[in-house]
Amino acid sequence: MTVKNSAPLHLHEVKINDPFWSRYLEIVRKEMIPYQWDVLNDRANITIEKERNDETIPSEKSHAIENFKIAAGLKEGNHYGWVFQDSDVYKWLEAVAYSLHHTYDESLKYLADEVIDLLELAQEKDGYLNTYFSIEEPERRFKKLAESHELYCAGHYIEAAVAYYETTKNEKALKIACKLADCIEASFGDEPGKIKGYDGHEEIELALAKLYQLTGESRYLELSRFFLYERGTDTTFFERQRKEDTGKRHVIEGMTHRPLSYYQAHKPILEQESAEGHAVRLVYLCAAMADVAYLSHDQEMLDACRKLWKSIVQKRMYITGGIGSTVDGEAFTSDYDLPNDTMYCETCASIGLIFFAYNMLKNEADGTYADTLERALYNTVISGMALDGKHFFYVNPLEVNPKNSVNDPGKSHVKVTRPEWFGCACCPPNLARMLTSLNKYIYSIKDDVIYTNLYLTNQSSVVVNGTKIELQQETNYPWDGDIKFLIQPDAPAAFGLAVRIPSWSKTYKLYLNGEEIKEQPHNGYVIIDREWQGNEELLVSLDMNIQVWSANPYVKANVNKIAIQRGPLIYCLEEVDNGDNLHLIRIPKTEPFSYRFEENLFGGVGVIEVTAKKRVVQEEWENQLYATDLDEEYEEKKVTFIPYYCWANRASGEMQVWVAKE
Amino acid sequence: MTVKNSAPLHLHEVKINDPFWSRYLEIVRKEMIPYQWDVLNDRANITIEKERNDETIPSEKSHAIENFKIAAGLKEGNHYGWVFQDSDVYKWLEAVAYSLHHTYDESLKYLADEVIDLLELAQEKDGYLNTYFSIEEPERRFKKLAESHELYCAGHYIEAAVAYYETTKNEKALKIACKLADCIEASFGDEPGKIKGYDGHEEIELALAKLYQLTGESRYLELSRFFLYERGTDTTFFERQRKEDTGKRHVIEGMTHRPLSYYQAHKPILEQESAEGHAVRLVYLCAAMADVAYLSHDQEMLDACRKLWKSIVQKRMYITGGIGSTVDGEAFTSDYDLPNDTMYCETCASIGLIFFAYNMLKNEADGTYADTLERALYNTVISGMALDGKHFFYVNPLEVNPKNSVNDPGKSHVKVTRPEWFGCACCPPNLARMLTSLNKYIYSIKDDVIYTNLYLTNQSSVVVNGTKIELQQETNYPWDGDIKFLIQPDAPAAFGLAVRIPSWSKTYKLYLNGEEIKEQPHNGYVIIDREWQGNEELLVSLDMNIQVWSANPYVKANVNKIAIQRGPLIYCLEEVDNGDNLHLIRIPKTEPFSYRFEENLFGGVGVIEVTAKKRVVQEEWENQLYATDLDEEYEEKKVTFIPYYCWANRASGEMQVWVAKE
Structure with missing residues (x-):
């Protein structure tokens, strides 16, 4: 295991101290993480909301940690919950990793280290890690990938491990991740004897790209490319697995009637021209494609990303940055079909859209990506949680009438108050990891230019061309459109600072050290390219008209x-x-x-x-x-x-x- | 068995010879009845449309006649299709009865007589008649009434038998019906040892009222009253039956999560103030309540009918006379919740609304009932079939976009072309019996007044106060608003002729023997009350402005x-x-x-x-x-x-x- 780079992805350290966002970070740290820990351990006294009128869904408790204890041999018992219940723990762990980066907390780290220890015990000798299949049906491993979420869960663990290693240098966490990735690599691929297939829910692809970036191990990038390019080429794969599967139980009931487009497996990724199927799956796929395109300089894959991006943003996205026009399949429907009161707009889908946007920014500095990232973040994503940090929306409607939610079963998925937790609890921990990793999204660095994507009060250290630059933002955004930047390179240095002019800002003013800069934005950014001497002040004033x-x-x-x-x-x-x-x-x-x-x-x-x-x-x-x-x-x-x-x-x-x- | 009255309910004979409706009657006779006969016998080469994405629904063929042959012991095999498959045959038989009344057809009568012979063989010794339970689970008889549709099917047979006896005097048909009703009476009621419950789908109640009217046997009316008044009093009835049920099979899968209001079993009928639940069930219940209220002079029940009528017509009905705002439960939702593109508006529900309206007209001459009857008939009901008589809508939307029906599973129930047949084939035979019995709805007679409800060219014989009156209408309605009546009593007689002024007709003119009558309508009717001499001509001119x-x-x-x-x-x-x-x-x-x-x-x-x-x-x-x-x-x-x-x-x-x- 070679660790290539232990710093965050873009070589910058960010301290957020923002009137708007610091509150959220505190809520995650003080409320969500401890609360979710209690939920994962079945200690919280909460009402778990069934998201469907389906009696087959287990949701009386989380049981997620308990599942790991059983898989680890520490306890007797059966797996309980969704087949992807493990991922709740992983997303919690990832949020803890980011949170520790903001505010170090010894006892929280201790808890997380203990979870890592537990996972090590639950991991099988060959690296396989999944409590449902280890406990209940080991013989069915990788045999029902359309529904099993095995690689989805693996991906979430890998993401968590990468984040946790970056913050805490816990080698065990990373070792488990690599062992798991190696197990997957040994099982999947083009070579004879390996499974030529992929998971029904994309996630492993983007996780492997992260693991590659951290470790420099190109096998992980190659495996990610395999999963991406294999997808949709053999459209009989899921069906064949279903036919060959000898298991008696449903892994997830009721999924067999989904069309292949639900899984984005209806055609090869390069041929997919519109955003189809389950919205979270689609944006996780796109996020992976954009990252892998960037890491492997794959122009064809990047072109495919651009097409799918346009399909979403120009034809299938709500003004709140929500995606998914129907509850049935939590899915996209048709161009311009954006009903306000029956839609899905899952919190997780908008989080995935942010991942996609961010990875596109690595490929090309275009403000449309940051615009959409901001749109999703400030609207659908944070609408996903109550201001108390303890109640969550899965579905984020643009129009609600409580009477209809009660009396029309077709709108029963549209809740009018945020429930405490969900049987399928993907959104709350996803929110926690999104909010705690906000620092990642503030800047992108590309070709000696620092691109500003988000405006919030923060202090960052960025390295461009070997020069360390202290970058400070001071603002009362989003209430106020004035942002003051202080730019302080270690030594005088030439680099660009790109100021994003959001598409909603019809006018703007820029003052560098008191002198107005009159320049038109290019692709959404005004780039101030100069030799910076240090102690420079840039004032940005956006148009806050309604x-x-x-x-x-x-x-x-x-x-x-x-x-x-x-x-x-x-x-x-x-x-x-x-x-x-x-x-x-x-x-x-x-x-x-x-x-x-x-x-x-x-x-x-x-x-x-x-x-x-x-x-x-x-x-x-x-x-x-x-x-x-x-x-x-x-x-x-x-x-x-x-x-x-x-x-x-x-x-x-x-x-x-x-x-x-x- | 005493036959009280073998003539149609209102002592009038009607011959329809109308440019608009005769075409429909011909279509039913020449196309629908033979076509449906082929379907019931699995001889039609058709595509059966599944109305839901549910793999549990059997719908490859009808098998309905085959089921009776198996139950009769003429063939070996299993029951196939819905638990209520029998009712398709009964509705076909009822349509045949009405059709023979319009156009006698020896070979069609022969077919129908053969069906009666088959039913006689399929009927159990004690009168029980239901192919699913006789063939598959005789021990479960009457033990799962929420889902079993046993009394629903029985009701449809009784309706068919009453109609068939009235037209053909086939005593065997009526005998089977009485034996079946007697079997039900022996099993249900307040007395110890009897089941104190009711069917999940109302229908037996209105059928028993018809059987009472034909036979004069008050036990049938009493049994209907028992079912009506028992409904919703003990809200644990269905649940108790479910718990006690030892059968392993689902009778109908997925119905257990329906709330009691789905079956109108959430409270006693006198306390129900709004139209709730499955729309067809609700209007069948109301049709029964209105008829029983009329037959037993039950003012409380009539008041309950009025409340439910207002709930539908003033708060929950589409302008097309469609009802049922959601596909999920094919149900009512809330007041004023009338989405145009996700609604249900089942053809059968509007047919049931016509039954309700017609039975209310027996109680009180109020044009609002006839207005709604006409609204449902001319719009949703006949929208339920293609002009070729061979393709049918179950769902009648007010707004359709084919792209959404394909791409949005939440709108997949909204078909854009009429399928040939349905797995759950309630609507096509219901349409056939509705159209062939149209003559019933043209006039209502009450207190020596002949109320005109529908306008179409027809020749009728009506008996009022012992005087036979020949009544003729000539019109090119609905294209033309002029209707010419010829009134020809056997001898001069005093009676009223009530001309309905539809609520959409802002103005109107009436000329009796060339002289204008200027009178305001009362409750939607202008009543011309006089001594009629014979050979009188009444011209009605309605407002055909758009x-x-x-x-x-x-x-x-x-x-x-x-x-x-x-x-x-x-x-x-x-x-x-x-x-x-x-x-x-x-x-x-x-x-x-x-x-x-x-x-x-x-x-x-x-x-x-x-x-x-x-x-x-x-x-x-x-x-x-x-x-x-x-x-x-x-x-x-x-x-x-x-x-x-x-x-x-x-x-x-x-x-x-x-x-x-x-």
Whole structure:
């Protein structure tokens, strides 16, 4: 095992000390990580929400740590929970790794080290690691890959191990990961005797790319390339495995009727032109493709990434950065099919979209990737958790009516309050690892240019061309559009600093050491390329005017509606502020919106108000559904928009992002 | 067995000879009945459509007649198909009965008599009749009533037998029915040793009321009242049966998670204030309640009917007379929740709504019942079949985009072309019996008044107060609003003739023997109460102006949209006439609609045209989903509306009933 590079991927150290994000980091550290630990150990007194009306889903408890103890031989018993239950532990471990990087905590590290010890015991001699198959059906190992999630779980462990090694230098964690990867390599590949196939849920591919980057072991990159290129070439693979499988139990019930596109296995990746199937799977695949394209200079793979990126962002993405237009298969549907109240918009899918965007930024500095990364992060991703850090959304709707969630089984997946935990608990730990790794996403470095992707108060050390540069951001973003950069290279050095001008910022101003820089952004960035002397101050001022968005006319759900944005935040109307029947509200064209920062709401957020019109429902409507002779009447009504990510933190009620316009 | 009355229920004989409806009667006689006979005997070369992505549903063939042969001991084998497969044969038989009444056909009667002979053999000694339980699980008889459909099937046989006896005087058919009813009476009731419960699917209740009316046997009415009043009183009944059930097989898989409201068993019928659960079940229940309330002068039950009627018609019914807002449970959801593209609107549910309306008319002469009867009949019901009589819709959407039906599993129940047959084939034979019994619905007689409910060319003999009256209607309805009545009593007689003024007819004219009658309608009818001399001519002229409807503002799906109606027909836009992206079309307020009869379309239908505006999708939209700076542009576009019932008879494409207005 050769460790190539023990520093974070982009050779920069980042300390976040931001009024907006530090709160989240604290919540993850103080609430989510301990809370999730209790859940994983079945010690939390919580109500676990079944996400489907399916009696076959076990969800009374997590049992995830218990599964490992049983697999390790420390306890007797059966596996309980989903076949991919292990991944909850791995995502928790990954979040712990990132969190320790922000705030070192000896007792937390001790817990995590103990988990590593347990995993070592649970790992089989040949490196295989999966509690379901080790405990219940060892003979079925790798024999039902469409459903088994074995490589998916392995991938999550590898990601966690890479992160944990980077922070703590725990060699055991990395050794387990390499042994696991070696076991997979011994089992899969083109060579005779190996399985020429892949997992139903992509994840191992992006994890192997990370393991390669850390260890420099090119076999891992090659194995990732094998999985990517093999996918969808032999469209009979899953079916053949199903036929040959002698196991009596369903690994996951009800998955056999899914089409191959659900797994992105309907055609080879280079031929896939639109984002199809299960949204999380698709973005995990794309994230892997983008990273592997970058690491192996694979132009064809990069072109395929670009096509899929466009399919998502130009045809199939909600304005909140949510993806997945239907609950059935948690999947993409068709171009422009973006219903606001039956969609899925899984928190995990937007997290995966961030991975994809970030890996595309490694390939090419284009602001569209960072724009989307920011859009997903500030809206769908953080909408996935309550402000208390203890309640979570799996599904992030753009329009909700509590009555429909209760009375229409077709909308029962759309929760109106965040449940405490889920039987299929992918989202909460995914959120934890996303938020704690935020530092990774702030800058990208490419060809001697430091690209700024996110704006938040932080202090970073970046190495460009051998020169160490201290980079400081100070800002009250997202409420404020002014960002002050302090640039302090170790010694005078020539490099570029690329300032992202978000697509929502119609205008902007830049001042370097007090002098205005008038330059047009190129691909979303203004690049200030010069010899930096040290102690330089760059002021960026973005356009924080309220933006009124219309949707593409092909989006039927948003005809005659608008959405409100300020800075990176999409806004919404909630019943608690505006009464019920939000669909009766219309926003006049000429009325001005006003913004104010509300100190006492949600610990301080910016709200937007406007004098709207609300349709009056005349008495005559009481007893009739249809009429030919009733005019529309309106009354003035002041309405209040709050940031989308804050919704459902007060009372259960209606919510709407897209609002009718006059 | 005492036969009380062998004539049709309302002592009138009706001969339909109508340009609109005779075609349907011919289709049923010449196409549907022979075709369905072939299907029931597995001789039709058809594709059976699975209505769900559920591998547990058997639907390769009907096997319905074969099941009876096996139950009768004429063949060896197993039951195949749904547990309620028998009812397909019964509904076919009922349609045959009505059809023979219109056009006598010796060979068809011969076929039907043979079926009766077969049923006699399949019936058990104690009167029990059900092929699934007789063949497969006789020990489970009446032990899983939530799912078993045993009384549902029995009810359909009884309805068929009553109709068949009325037309053919086949005593054997009636004897089987009475024996079956007696078997049920011996098994169910308040008395010790009997089952204090009811079927999961209402139907026996309305059938027993019919059997009572034919035979005068009050035990049947009492048994119906028992089932109605027992329903929902003991909410543990289904659950107890499930627990006590020792059978290993699912009778119907996946039904156990349904709430009690799905079966209208959540509370006693007198306490049910809103239409809940499976829509067909609810309207079958209501139809029974309305008939039993009428037959037993039960004012409380009638009040309960009125409440449920209002819940449907004032809060939960589509403008097409469709009901059932969600596919999941084929059920009602909430007040005003009427989505146009995910709804169910099952053909059978609108047929059941007609039964309910008709039975309410027996209780009280209120035009709202006949209005709704007409609305359901001319729109959702006949939309349920293709103009060739060989293809059928189960689901009748108000808005369709073929792409979504293919790519969104949440809309996969919404077919864009009518399949040939269904695994669960309730709708096609239900349509056949509905259309062939149309004569029943034309008039209601109450308190010496003949109420006209439907307008179509027909010749009827009605007996009022002992006087036989020949009543003739001549009309080109629904294309034309003029109806000529000829009233010819046997001898001069005093009675009322009530002319229904449909709620869509804002104005009307009435001329009796050339003299205008100026009278306001009362509860939807103008009653001409006089001594009729004979040879009188009444001209009714309804308002055939095109009506532009708005929906109640609480109906979110129809905000800023209109629907077009002319006469009883709701109209729609189809892609084949108007291009795709129908949602981009807006109807200006001031543009006049024009109507013309198109001889060459669908054998002659009235189409409506208007110069609308269609939104132009500017090039700038090609690569973006959201924009802040693109104005809406429109171009003029002439659009053509066709009657809703005609949709999907040309090409597969988009369709929309509710269209955006300017």
